Amino acid sequence: MKQVKILSKKNATHDVVQLRTQKPKDLSFLPGQAVDVSLNKPEWKEELRPFTFTSLPQDDYLEFHIKIYPEHDGVTEQIGKLRQNDSLSLGDVFGAIKYQGEGVFIAGGAGVTPFISILRDLEKQNKMGHNKLLFANKTADDIIEKELFNQLLGDNFVNVLSDEQKEGYEHGYITKDLIKAQIQNENSLFYLCGPPPMMDAVLKQLKELGIDKSKIIQEEF
Numbered sequence: 001m002k003q004v005k006i007l008s009k010k011n012a013t014h015d016v017v018q019l020r021t022q023k024p025k026d027l028s029f030l031p032g033q034a035v036d037v038s039l040n041k042p043e044w045k046e047e048l049r050p051f052t053f054t055s056l057p058q059d060d061y062l063e064f065h066i067k068i069y070p071e072h073d074g075v076t077e078q079i080g081k082l083r084q085n086d087s088l089s090l091g092d093v094f095g096a097i098k099y100q101g102e103g104v105f106i107a108g109g110a111g112v113t114p115f116i117s118i119l120r121d122l123e124k125q126n127k128m129g130h131n132k133l134l135f136a137n138k139t140a141d142d143i144i145e146k147e148l149f150n151q152l153l154g155d156n157f158v159n160v161l162s163d164e165q166k167e168g169y170e171h172g173y174i175t176k177d178l179i180k181a182q183i184q185n186e187n188s189l190f191y192l193c194g195p196p197p198m199m200d201a202v203l204k205q206l207k208e209l210g211i212d213k214s215k216i217i218q219e220e221f
Helices: 075-081 109-124 146-156 176-182 196-208
Strands: 002-013 016-022 034-039 049-052 061-067 087-094 103-108 132-137 157-161 189-194 216-220
Touching: 002 061, 016 075, 034 075, 049 061, 049 109, 061 075, 061 109, 103 109, 103 176, 103 196, 109 132, 109 146, 109 189, 132 146, 132 176, 146 157, 157 176, 176 196, 189 196, 196 216
Parallel strands: 103 132, 103 189, 132 157, 189 216
Antiparallel strands: 002 016, 002 087, 016 061, 034 049, 034 087
């Protein structure tokens, strides 16, 4: 395990914190990957949780967007209490999601985190192309990095709100028709990350649309 100090902490939304930490010299990752993290406290050291890097591999710091669940009385609640100069322990880097070509990114809630690094990386390389992001949340206040995605994707950033009706936003859930409307061509890839019930629903819809499994890149969190 590698020890890293917290450089900064701020709220990204009402229940998501953005943490920036030191970056170990020998740590490398691909955009979309995650790392096992534990708290540097005796009673929490064995409690590893996976969090996705939202920084770029070349940044001289690590960044994470972590949703805090106070009701769980667990690791994220403890992370919510951390301050600058507190430390975390990092384990192994892993992750199945990496960019393989243009397509539709479909995310639910904190499942968007792998796509933050991937899309930032594409912008840096001037390779954003026709990529789209379909992002499901309960309300507009839950949207992580809304300004960043607007800036990166413009009209190719589509938000779906389940618990709120608001002008400029789709209402309800991600549907087959909504996915179909985002498809550029038959070679489009589909990148999925979100809570298991959402993933199951979207996979079913993709199957009904005749999308081959080889076109789906997914990660559960």
